[in-house]
Amino acid sequence: MDDCIFCKIIREEIPSQRVLEDGEFIAIRDIAPKAPVHVLVMPREHLASLDEIGRWDGGRAEKLLHFTVAVAEAAGVRESGYRVIINVGPDAGQEVDHLHLHVLGGERLGGLA
């Protein structure tokens, strides 16, 4: 997507701090971290949100979850614990319309769930 900020980051047209990447997914530091560790995990392919996951064939979503665990390891929070959040649509406050998972940790997290 030409005007998608995360697609621009993936194409390296906008700089980011990469934590981990492979052929399908990348993980970057959030520009406005809400915890000591705040990493965004996203597919290189543009999906507007989790709502479009039905476009993927079997196994790809599972790979994304395994990649997310590897991101937690790389970010140093796998043992201490972390939270994974996916905002979908307006009521969740989704700001960037490119599927991404937030990985939050590095301190005891409060919150809803």
Ligand code: 5GP
């Ligand atoms: P959402 O609310 O869509 O789930 O989360 C979007 C996240 O992207 C926010 O936490 C915001 O700080 C982050 N973000 C927005 N623009 C940029 C950017 O240009 N670079 C990085 N690294 N993060 C961004």
Ligand code: ZN
């Ligand atoms: Zn995109």
